Amino acid sequence: MPFLVLILGILLLLVLIIRFHVDTFVSLIVTSILVALGLGMNPAKIADALKTGIGSSMGELIIVFGFGAMIGRLVADAGGSYRIARTLIDKFGKKRLQLAVVVASFIIGISLLFEVGLVIVTPIVFAVALEADVPFMYLGIPMAAALSAAQGFLPPQPAPTAVATALGANIGEVLLVGIVVAIPCIIVAGPIWTRVIRHFMPDVFVVKKSLPAFGEMKQFDIKDTPSFGLSLLTSLFPVVFMAVATIYSLIVNGGRTIKNPTGVDAWVSFFGNPVIAMVISMLFAMWSMGLHRGRTMKEIEGTITDAVKSIAMLLLVIAGGSAFKQVLIDGGVGKAVQQLMMHTSLSPIILAWLVAVILRVSLGSATVAGMTAAGIVFPLMTSLHADPVMIALAIGAGSLAASHVNDAGFWMFQEYFDITVKQTFAIWTSLETIISVVGLLMVLLMNTIIN
Template identity: 65%
Template sequence: MELLVLLLGIALLLLLIIKFKMNTYVSLIITSVVVALGLGMPAGKIATSIQNGIGSQLGELALVFGFGAMLGRLVADAGGAYRIAHTLINKFGRKRLQIAVVLASFIIGIALFFEVGIVLLVPIVFAIAIEAGVPILSLGIPMAAALSVTHGFLPPHPAPTAIAAVLGANAGKVLLYGIIVAIPTVYLAGILFTKIARKYVPSAFEHAGNLKALGPQKEFKLEDTPSFGLSVLTSLFPVILMAITTIYQLVVHNGVAPKNPSAIDNVIEFIGSPSIAMLISLLFAMWAMGYHRRIATPQIMNTLEEAVKSIAMLLLVIGGGGAFKQVLIDGGVGDSVKNLFASANVSPLILGWLIAVILRVALGSATVSALTAAGLVLPLMKTAGVDPALMVLAIGAGSLAASHVNDAGFWMFKEYFDLSVKETLMTWTVLETIIAVAGLAGVLLLSLVV
């Protein structure tokens, strides 16, 4: 009964978003109420469940996403992303342009949300492709692959950070494992797949792209932008802090939290927690991309305000996903899933991935799919004794699969590279599915070692 209500709830959510073009956040709250009633929850307690879901979801995430958006915008507005891309491309030369684009996208993608990363990198990719005389899509696919992988696998991005919070996983550990899985995944989906795609959909590589879709472009003179080293350091600062904490805990304490932590243990744990890591990184970015370059405080503050405006709806959507997740847990759906698969001889990692894939195909949003899947597998994961960090990556990989017409990323890719719907399905959709499958394979291999 509970699973039937869940399926009907997902169908309702899909109907509201796709058919009636309703706002995703509003759709999630409406669906949460309807599903809660369908699950037989007392009407007086539904509002409390939804409030608890939103509150628990956005507690730490509001800090992480807010600071992350500000940091990314500071790097972008200062020309740091422009400097990173051009320096790497000049260093790698024309023969290794794809690797240069992947590296640039990876570094920039860690500091920026997926949509912002695409808007920022597409003009640079276009300019490089035209100058080098190569098809725009031959650089566009590696760029999209690297941005997607950082979006799905690596904190402080919304989906992996949010799933880690739900499943109680260590964000630094997720980051470390995520990088290990991400490198071969990006090679397969970004570089190897580009060669295959050119053979079976050659028409897609003949388009000149559509820069008009991006609106007015901010132009930079290379000599006016921050140095390459400072730009990279600023972009990767939160990653470095979280990685230091994780490596320290693994080397000094074998990954187990000490019962009586010393002063140094407390300091290391403090700087590595995602919210504090992002705060420290933002303060560094304000100096490196602002005060150090003699930019006035009002201009820096304006950049921060614009950054927050750009993620306001994303935060609400993530909160709505938390409400839906909480209703499913409080209504007993999680226990039903646990009972359904208790006797099934399937790895919980594969199950988490599969649930995320189904939700992704149905809902479109990677973040909402990942959050809902995390809520459903939570009771199953506790009984199976699976490493939460690996489950975060499995769900993150599944949430990227089979992006199609109900996903904003699909239409962004189509418009910017001037593709037909068929060409977008044969390139973008396949690319995202390769990332999902390769990501799961990497997680399963990693589970044999750690």
């Protein structure tokens, strides 16, 4: 019954958005309420579920998204994005731009949450595409593939770290094997899949002069722009803080999360927190791309205001998706999946992947899907003496599959890339599924080699 309600709810959501052109945020909230009723939730608790879902996602994202958009716009308006784009083009040339974007996105993705990475890297990649006169999608798909693979497989990302800890897997081993697993996923879902999509959907591979989320990219004289080093440092300033905190955690604490840090651990945790990192980075950007460039505070405020306007609707859409996710969790969809998979004779690696896939499709959140799958698979893993590292990576692969309307990443990709819902299914949902399937195959191969 829960699965039937879920399917009907998703169909209703798609009909409202695609057929009747109802605002996405409104459609998500209306669908969430109807699905909650269909799942038999107490009507008095539905509003609380909506508020919990929205509040849990917006608490951090308001600052991360808001300040990320402001930093990106400050860098763009000062000519920093143009300088970065021009330098990368001169350094790598058009033929190797995809490689440059993939490597940079993967490195950044190890330290940053997917949402943070997308906010920071997208304006730069768009500027590179615009300056090189290539379609943004040509570079954007590899960028998204690299960020997503890092999110699914590599500690210290929250989901793989939490799953590894729950299964008792060594976080260092998960990181090393995860890198080996992630690289083929990025190659297939990035450059290779870009060629396939371009063949079947040439209409999305057009050179755009602006994106709604970032506005029109201005043209600059290179001598009037900030230096490459300062522009890059400002754009990636949050990465510096989070990367240092990550390296410190891996070296000093073995990748473990300290519940009540004190002393140096407390300060490293403070500066490495995405919220604090974005606040400090925002202040630095106001100086480096504003006051240092001779701009007045009034001009800086104008840039910041424009940045906030550009992401207002995106934040609402993500809030609606989070509300939908919370209704599914509170309505018992996760428990239904657990009961369905408890009695099976599948390989523990394939089972772990399959459970994570079902939960991902049902609940939307990769982190929730991964943690729930870990709880379901742990008893079987223990009884069969399966390698916890491989199980953790299999869950990571499964948690990325088939991103759709109940996942915030789906709506971020749709808004940032300025495409339709149908095109987002064709590009983003398939990209995530490719990473998931290739990831499973790589885990099975690594399990054979190592064990």
